[in-house]
Amino acid sequence: MAMVTDPVCGMELDDSQAAAQTIYGDERYFFCSEDCRRTFEENPEEFVTTG
Numbered sequence: 001m002a003m004v005t006d007p008v009c010g011m012e013l014d015d016s017q018a019a020a021q022t023i024y025g026d027e028r029y030f031f032c033s034e035d036c037r038r039t040f041e042e043n044p045e046e047f048v049t050t051g
């Protein structure tokens, strides 16, 4: 169990209680809701900062 940040809305949540999750690249991302997951998957580059 760990605190993670929803990359879409910025909410902090417990990874074991996240409503949704997805894997992008080599990373797993957690979301407060299916809505945030859908938004992320439509345009992941917008929410992921690399380097």
Ligand SMILES: [Zn+2]
Pocket: 006, 008, 009, 010, 011, 031, 032, 033, 036
């Ligand atoms: Zn969210």
